[in-house]
Amino acid sequence: MKSANPKLKLILSIGGWNFPSSYFSKLAASSAAMTKFTTSVNSWLSQYNADGIDLDWEYPCSPARSDPVEISCTQFQTVSDSGGKCPDDSNNLPTFLRTVKTALGSKLLTFASQAAKANEANMNLKNCTAYVDKWHVMSYDYTVSDLPDSSAAKMSPNAPLNNPANGLAMSISSTVNDYVSFGVPLDKIMIGIPYYGHTWYQPNLVGTTNWQKFGNNGVIQGKCCGPFQNTYGGKYGKGCNMCGTMMFSEIEAAKPATFYDTGSQSMIGFWNATGADGWTEPGTWISYNEETSCTAITNYAKTKGLSGVFVFDTSMDSVSTTGTFTYTLTNLIAQTLGGH
Secondary structure, eight states, X not given: OTTTOTTXXXXXXXXXXXXXXXXXXXXXXXXXXXXXXXXXXXXXXXXHTOOEEEXXXXXXTOOOEEXXXXXXXXXXXXXXXXXXXXXXXXXXXXXXHHHHHHHHTTSEEEEEEOOSHHHHHHTTHHHHGGGOSEEEEOOOOSSOSOOSSGGGGBOOOSSOSSOOSSXXXXXXXXXXXXXXXXXXXXXXXXXXEXXXXXXXXXXXXXXXXXXXXXXXXXXXOOOSOGGGTTSSOOSOOXXXXXXXXXXXHHHHHHOOXXXXXXXXXXXXXXXXXXXXXXXXXXXXXXXXXXXXXXXXXXXXXHHHTOSEEEEEOGGGSOBXXXXXXXXXXXXXXXXXXXXX
């Protein structure tokens, strides 16, 4: 791919949500471990002709947790994480990033960074940003439904450009303002666009127009698998198999009724009857980003002077009736960005 497109940059991602935060916490606290890490990184970059790394530490100062990782509806793997250590993580992160960037030289160092203000503060953005080429701000999952806590019952947007009138008081634009207030230059900020939405279940909305807003409460549907059965997540998408989640391609196939919330620049979908996919049940509610929303977010990035946008992820983009990717959203975003 790089031979076909000399401008293509290959970045290797290290970490992720189910990669224990404690590993990064211990790494950033040890000069010997950092030396071993950077040696390994440069070996991989050389072997695969890659252009840099993206560190996905989720996240500095994180609490201890135990997560069930779904392999199938009947098989789960538990990931345990003793968490980070504060204020050590915040204090150690600039040194860690400086060490990695020095070892990389001209190679790129990016960071998959947080979009919740408390977690932003723990990243010590002001003292770290000199060593980071781009902050890949994970500006999605502002709310999720696949939790048993009653606070997860509120139907809220996944990745709103602006704060919605009802629901969550966070958004992509408010996150960008936070980063700027912490001393991050606009041209080091990349904002994320998700190719999936989060679902709730509320059959009392069937046959009404009351679903055309944020702030209603869902009820537990009980159609998710294993540990997620008693959460507020709607029945999983047939392809992604993730509780409370539907990919953009799945949403298109299921054909909900739709309402576009211009304030937050988010699409709301609702099924008054069984979806066209024969799977999605009446009473399923979803908030997601589609063509209009993705265009608004991308134009915001251009107008604001940000470095650009990234997506998570292309495997969830549109497909044809024969199962071939048509990449509706990816092509639209690329065209909107132009030469940006």
